[in-house]
Amino acid sequence: MCEKNDAVVTAGGYAAVIIAYHRQDLLDAVLERLRVQTSRPEMIVVVDNGGDVDESFLAGSDIASVLVRRADNPGYATAVNIAAERARGAGLANLLVLTHDAVFEPTLAASLLDAMAVDAQAGCVAPTLRWVSRPDRIFSSGGVLTRGGRAYHRTDDVVGARAVHWVDGAVALYRVQALEHIDGVDERYFLYFEDVDTGWSLARAGWRTLVIPEVARQEPGAHPLRLGVRNMILFARKARLPLLPAVYSVTMRVAEELVVGLRREKRLRVIAAIRGIFDGLAGRRGKP
Known part of the structure; x- marks a missing residue:
């Protein structure tokens, strides 16, 4: 059963987390994209799941930055939960989650924050995802979850803000309060289904998951x-x-x-x- 939220935090400042794994070049590119956002993050958290990130970016950044080394690679969910705790401690209302291979425009954060501000029950807002190698092709415009537990990506165009069952975790803005209500991203899965479970959990707690026309790109990989x-x-x-x-x-x-x-x-x-x-x-x- 869904439960109505008693209090809602309005969209405001945000922290960004980059989940890094062995590709310094990709990480550097995402850091640069964050620096040129029209709405810049107040904090950047890099969770190093490979144990080999060059920490020199900490000294060179004009944005408060944190490096968390987890060379044991506990997975996507753990990285998000670590960053959500940092954002909460800093008093930030939102967390932008990015995998290290995410490609996006300077308007990404502003567009996601605007959509979050318009819908007080939005717990997560994500862009439309296209392939890096085939930018004319949509990879995910939100996800569908069937009664039996199959999860599918939609691949049609988005007009306005669309409510969906779940969104791909490569690029997503979460309301920190919403993550608190579901006790964070479930860490049981590792690598596959965390994003589906998160959308399902948010809905049960009374939050909505949205996809907007703003475009980001990623090259999806195969799941074992x-x-x-x-x-x-x-x-x-x-x-x-x-x-x-x-x-x-x-x-x-x-x-x-x-x-x-x-x-x-x-x-x-x-x-x-x-x-x-x-x-x-x-x-x-x-x-x-």
Whole structure:
């Protein structure tokens, strides 16, 4: 059941977190894009999940910056939660989450903040995502979550602010208060399904997730079949999805992934699928 929020923090200042992993060149590019935003962050948090970030950017930045080294790579959710705690401690109302390969315009933050300010129940606002290699093609204009737990990207144009079930986590602005209401991004998944779970959790707590026409770009990567299947099952159990739709959804995902693997790699990844199913049923979570 959804619960109505008692108090809402209006959109205001924001912290930005960059989730870095072994690519200093990509990180440097994102840092530069943040410096030229028409609405600049009051704090930048770099979570180094690879353990090799050059910390010289700390001295060279005119924006308050923090480097958090997590060479054990605990994953996306942990990085977001670390940064949300820093933003909360600094009294900032919003957190802009960026993966280190995100490409975006100087207007990104201002557009997201404007949309957040207009809708008091918006807990998350994200841009329309296009491919880096194919900028004319939409990768995600928000996500759909089916009754059985399948998660799909929409790929149509966005007009105005669109309410969706979830958004891709590569570029997203979160209201810190909304993250507090759901106890942060769930860290059980690692690499796949955190963003889906977050949208679902926000909705249950009474918050809306929006996509706007502002464009950012990223090159989406493939998810390991074992983790994808495991995390679907973990989510289905957490959300207490109806058994038959959940079983059907997992079965269809496995079948589709096996066909794709056979076409691209000329092999059936049956063992990975079986391990994912057993891991999910056993409740194994986090980094594999």
